[in-house]
Amino acid sequence: MITTPLTGELVRGVAELEKTDRGVLPHRLPEWVRTRFPDPQLMGAESRPSGVRIVLDTAATAVELVLHPTYASYRGTTRPRGAVDLVVDGEDFASEQLSGGDHVETDLTTGTVEVHQGEACTLRFAGLPGRDKLVEIWLPHNETVHLVELRTDAPVRPAGSTGRIWLHHGSSISHGSNATRPTGIWPAVAARRGGVELHSxxxxxxxMVDPFTARVMRDRPADLVSVKLGINVANFDLMRLRAFVPAVHGFLDTIRDGHPHAPLVLMSPIFCGIYEDTPGPGGMDMAALAEGRVVFTATGPHGPLPQLTLRIIRDxxxxxxxxxADDPNLHYLDGTRLYGEQDAAEHPLPDALHPDAVSHELMGRRFAEYxxxxxxxxxxPATPA
Known part of the structure; x- marks a missing residue:
């Protein structure tokens, strides 16, 4: 087997690759953001490589990827492990679930966190077609992974462009919460249908309408841009309307500084019954937790000033x-067109907040069609006759 260093030429959808004592850690936010605002929630999220792929041209028939995962859970509950998907010439070929790695377990009743150390995981994909082909290895969207080693039975080469770059920002729903495979998160479903390269x-x-995220989007190469805002602002009870509207304008202004003419879609939240008319902050249903289930709730209203609900945010x-209106390339998409009240009746949000795998597929297909x-x-543009 041939060992190939994992460099930025092979790993797509990242801001940086950090060398560690375990291997290479993909980051989706640059170091300057991680240094200025090392918020644990954000640091955990940006290090989970949603949408990140190892992309290569090769005639190899066997591929091995060694990685060291870190996964999180709440004590008393279980959650499916992450997976790595292998795609050959745009077609699904195989999917392997992770094992081993470190387990970060949080006890919500006490706030204590316990880390259980584990070993690296080796995934082997065999029986690939024995011809030159484009191979994409989609990393898990829901676990942090240090990339240790890539081994193949034939040389690999960096692949050329796989399409226009679509840069998308959103919350845990865009990140892929409750999806079961990295290619099953709704932005990945849409990107593959649209023939574009996702940078998530x-x-x-x-x-959170953070200015540093807008600056990162401003500076990243992109042909297409979308921003899905609102649910985190509501479930953290982060802003009132007076602050939210100018913050969104400023966010868009910053993106436009770097991408003045790119098509830009501003998306509002999908349907989420607990926040449609009840504001945050969000909470956990402790009775459900005692039964081993994770279910979220909205705890508002609080305080004398009107709080944001999803209906207010969409408006x-x-x-x-x-x-x-002076920006002809700016478009609004009501998130309920991707997942609405009727969809919630047919495919309820399993934790009252995040869509399941079937709904991710539905949302991705609908966004691609739109x-x-x-x-x-x-x-x-239409090709001239």
Missing amino acids: LGFGGSA ALESVVAQR AFGPGGPFSL
Whole structure:
């Protein structure tokens, strides 16, 4: 087997690769952000490589990836482990679940955190077609991984461009919470249908209209841009309307400094019954937790000033786009077009907050139809006859 160093030429969808004593750690936010604002929630989210792929051209028939995962859980509950998906020439080939690694266990009743050390994990994909081909190894969206070693039975080469770059920012739903495979998160489903290269800035619990995220988006190469805002602002009870609207304008202004003419879609939250008319902050249903289930709740209203609900946020975001009518490449997408009240009746959010695997697929397909379909904001211009 041939060992190939894992460099930025092979790893797509990252800001940086950090060399560690375990291997290489993919980061989706640059070091300057991690230094200035080392918030544990954000640091955990950005290090879980949602949308990150190892992309290579090779005639190899066997591929081995050694990695050291770190996964988190709440004491008394179980959650599925992450997976690595192998895609050959755009077609799903295999998926392998992770094992081993470190386990970070949090006791919500006491606030204590316990770390259980584990060993590295080796995944082997065999029986690949014995011809030159494009191979994509999608890393887990829900576990931090140090990349230790890539081994193949034939040489590998960095692949050329796999399409226009779509830069997307959103919350845990964009990050992929409750999806079961990295290619099953809704942005990945949409990107593959649209034939574009996904660069995901979906951060669980961290889509907070942060200025540094807008600066990162400004400075990253992108042909297409989308921003999905609102749910984290509501479930953290982060802002009132007076602060939220100008913050969104400023966020868009910063993106436009780097991408003045790129198609830009501003998306509002999908349907989430607990926050539609009840504000945050969010909480955990402790009775469900005692039964080994994770279920979220909304605990508002609180305080004398009106708080944000999802209905208020959707109206506000639609108004922001209307107020920027001088930007013909800015588009508003109501998130309930991806997952609405009827969808919630048919496919309920299993934890009352995040869609399941079936709903991720549905959302990805619907976004692709909206964005990449004829006349959509991300569609290619018609070729002259």
